[in-house]
Amino acid sequence: MAYDVIVIGAGLAGLSAGFELSWRGKKVLLLESEPIVGGRTSSWDDDGMKVESSLHRFKGYYTALPDLLFRAGIDVDRILKWEEQVAVKVGLDKVLFGLSPFHGPIKALRGFLGNNKFISVKEKLALARFFAAGFREYVAHPDQLDAISVLDYAKKHGLNQDAVEKILIPLSSGFFFLPPQRYSTYAYFGMFFPGLKKFYKLRQGTFNGGMTEVMADPLAKAITRLGGTVKTYAKVEKLLVRNGRVGGVLTSEETFEAPYTIIATTLAESQRLVKPHVTEGSWFDDLMKLESMSSVSIQLELDKPSMAQDMTTFAPYTCLGTFSEQSRTTFPNSKGRLSIILTPPERFLEMEEEDILEIVLQDAMKIGLNLETHILDYRVVRYANASYSLDTGNNHLRPSQKTPVEGLVLAGDYTQQPYFATMEGAVVSGRLAAQAIL
Template identity: 25%
Template structure:
């Protein structure tokens, strides 16, 4: 009897353990592949991560990350890896106007796209003239956008009768936080997508999903445990020096930072856009003309301010503060059940102890260009002064501990025409794929975009193995009226340029049926 030699399973190496790399890995498990995930840092999660307070030992998020119900692929990913129960949905968004008047954005009785009309008309931080202007602008944006090439969204707003007041209190309040860019530097198409897909298309798309645990647990330890349990080799503190290829550009694998080669049949490069060219040899770069635009991408900063008070200051679970330095405030004492730490340090803290009445707030300032020249103490003091104007008790409260964290490269900047610079996930190099929110996903720089990119890269690999599988989940279904007025949702981009079959690498049948994507209603480093 002759023995039949069974070829080893195709080897997929994923470089980068942010959400894009994690999504790619999750989409490939259970399909008869050998998967290796390389991450240079000692933890997974990329920009959606935490650091350990050196004194208290607790995890502190770099910055608050929020999902929305319209982020169907992020929802699918969280369900796939078993962390979907670690979010709470907010049915309403709380706004606190400059005069201290509270408004809540929630769905009313009407169908989309008019389900938020009642909340909008009752917004107490806008007068009736403001509401008429904004209503006109929203109608133009949704139904006849008349975009001009290269026009910033601020210019579009001014061309459509928006005043400085409506731009400051309404448009900036929503879009700067959503896209991490100032309106005068913002691409029109991405701004329109936020309103159409997030607020107008469905009755629930605008609802926030807040993590109940620190990001370091959510996308770090729990994801690592899940991946290992599903056969993925996770190698932390393992940097990559270069993508390994022959002189003719044929992919061989990667070269680790130690100089050791790691052979692979497929490589998914899931790192931040500013690191891509440094990992590619000239023979590879010249074969991927789409990468020329990546060098022109720019980044936008986000600043997160963590404040532990000896008493309650903010009476809300979360609140948006239009027209202020402080943009969003999240009450982590309520959301995550976290109070002030029991011990304090000489750096970033003042003497004090925890009590059941203490409060931990996280303040978010997006597109924080104006803060880049300030030191952390000046930023802290400016935020405290702003909070004291909102709630005088903040001036009386004692600050037990604080952190200021600015991520200079938090997202790619959504400048006008930016989508022309974003490459697809598939490259002309056989077996080499890109992933990251900066690739062509049809979405801005979001966790949803990162997950979509990872899914698209995984789809490309499976197609090359003659096992085509659709991982990308559709957008939330639009009602009849929304479809008639807004049209159908845009189709997700597919990574399939001319198909490059790799039949000699066809994966063996997995021991169990492939995982089926669940139906459901920032970034990377290596």
């Protein structure tokens, strides 16, 4: 079979590129190393327990991802349940913050104006100044902002330790698992900036069902309907390079040829694939220097729901970075399901599963969650070096989708696009990669 384009990796970036190209009549071959499609947005059956890559939230201001799903025939409102509030738990106290000034204006206002016991009026004013300055500088001086950590930036703007612990840390280690002393201020404000411009769309969706089942698989099927081919269990070992041009790929079993190849893998895999072909001082230097970060989550199958609602919750001062009960949404066949993204990930990357569980149970007790006697089963899901690092000084190293090598294009959330390491960012990168070929 003759292909126009080979796409390596069927995460959202590869699925997006594959769909755009198939939509425009190109013959696409999508090669995925794993048994399932979806990459970091996937779900599968692990020896009788349904698990997912990790807890994911679909921001209301995303546009490329809903557009892709719409054209693939996937109804966004059916696969998502919209959330209007998130919770922060400090000890036994719980504070609710409204996300959606348009869909839940009263809750949003009450969250910001109320909660004076949780965060003082003085600190609220300091936070308002911190956010106003950050958004101004995000537009005016992006490089300067990428050179300073969000903790140093907060100190510069007079935020006290309480505001740092209760607001900054949930919003930094909670989103993307890095502590604020490492988190780039540019990446930090960039996560919120698109939402600011579309404040009326500020809410977030939780998936109704596993992400492979409701999103990635239907996307792969849409590509197939448009004439593309999707192969799983197909790990690309090497690029096929002839006379300085990439003309295809090699798996352990087959060679596939095409005039264009898109690498849409994780950052670390992309570095591995291009490494044999790059020389020092080349365009690829920055890509090779770009750092990656890891993530670890634990998913607990319970005999009853752990919380009254399925709601995104942050717990500063504990290892429970972001967590949510999911038995009414993503895992409807579970009696109870708690999914937790752990922070800091480095602490848990190599740790024995039983030891992780022990630490999680102790920290959960501190916020009033007594889980021990309710656990039926559990899994730890680890991604070592899968996401590009939001540490300071990395943003300018992110490569464009177009490369100087003939026949070679990059996609993936780590490539240049305005939505950082998110599902929206991955989809935008896939679209840009397809445009570079078209």
